Amino acid sequence: MQFQKKKLRLPFQKLEQTRQNGEQNLQPLPQQKKFDVIISSNPSLPEIAEPVSRMFPEQKFIFLDAAVSGNKNMAAVSYNQKEQAYLSGYIAGLFSKTKRVGLIAAQEYPVMNEVLMPCFAKGASDAVPETVCDFRIVGNWYDASKGAEITKAMAFSGTDVILPICGGASRGVISAAKELGIHLVWFDENAFSKAPGTIISSCLVLQKKAAKETALDYLNGKILWGQTRTVGFSDGYIEFVRDDPLYESSVSPSIREKMDVLIESLSESN
Numbered sequence: 001m002q003f004q005k006k007k008l009r010l011p012f013q014k015l016e017q018t019r020q021n022g023e024q025n026l027q028p029l030p031q032q033k034k035f036d037v038i039i040s041s042n043p044s045l046p047e048i049a050e051p052v053s054r055m056f057p058e059q060k061f062i063f064l065d066a067a068v069s070g071n072k073n074m075a076a077v078s079y080n081q082k083e084q085a086y087l088s089g090y091i092a093g094l095f096s097k098t099k100r101v102g103l104i105a106a107q108e109y110p111v112m113n114e115v116l117m118p119c120f121a122k123g124a125s126d127a128v129p130e131t132v133c134d135f136r137i138v139g140n141w142y143d144a145s146k147g148a149e150i151t152k153a154m155a156f157s158g159t160d161v162i163l164p165i166c167g168g169a170s171r172g173v174i175s176a177a178k179e180l181g182i183h184l185v186w187f188d189e190n191a192f193s194k195a196p197g198t199i200i201s202s203c204l205v206l207q208k209k210a211a212k213e214t215a216l217d218y219l220n221g222k223i224l225w226g227q228t229r230t231v232g233f234s235d236g237y238i239e240f241v242r243d244d245p246l247y248e249s250s251v252s253p254s255i256r257e258k259m260d261v262l263i264e265s266l267s268e269s270n
Helices: 022-026 027-031 045-055 081-095 110-127 145-158 166-182 207-219 245-250 252-270
Strands: 037-040 060-065 076-079 102-104 132-137 160-164 184-189 200-205 228-231 237-240
Touching: 022 027, 022 045, 022 102, 022 237, 037 207, 045 060, 045 076, 060 207, 076 081, 076 207, 081 102, 081 110, 081 160, 081 200, 081 237, 081 252, 102 110, 102 145, 110 132, 110 160, 132 145, 145 160, 145 166, 160 166, 200 245
Parallel strands: 037 060, 060 076, 076 228, 102 132, 102 160, 160 184, 184 200
Antiparallel strands: 200 237
């Protein structure tokens, strides 16, 4: 990392989490007493970290793309994912020919169950009334074979536009979607080039920007512990990609116009 032209050499350890082994994998980090702060972008980690935090009350945690409340050893940055999920659902609803869209999640966690899935479903049904949402779980963030299996099952049940939020398992979702000729909407990055013609939208969050600013806030003693800072469209952290040629070639002008109207209305409301 480079902050203010000064390189900081910080101890770093990468950890991959699943709900099944999460607490066991996380616990060794504070046990080492080497890290002043543990930072994660796994949205399911705050729940896993709660018991670990009680065991190691001196350890600080910062979570990106997540939410916390009350624990003075934790802080979080949350994106206004109501907007992000709603936009993705809206274009999925407009694009679907079967009035059946889907969301494949790696795991169930509060933000997924209370924000992402319901807002995605609402966006789809607001776009085209009576559109329904099929919701399924991989069980981890890496199983591409399971991702493909779920995608095929959803497609065979009539789902023709899917939002995958399942990490590495999304590779299987893409493969199956291309094979079956169904379409995907994407979260958190511009992914059109991953599967041109299959991925019809990308609603991204500027995670690098949030990570840099949060790290600087920590180094400068500005973190609000026990709280979640929520940022969104008006703060410049969420963007629905409209200028990519693959978006223009994959989505009809009439759907793009409807998305433009919706995006402008969200910008004005903020």
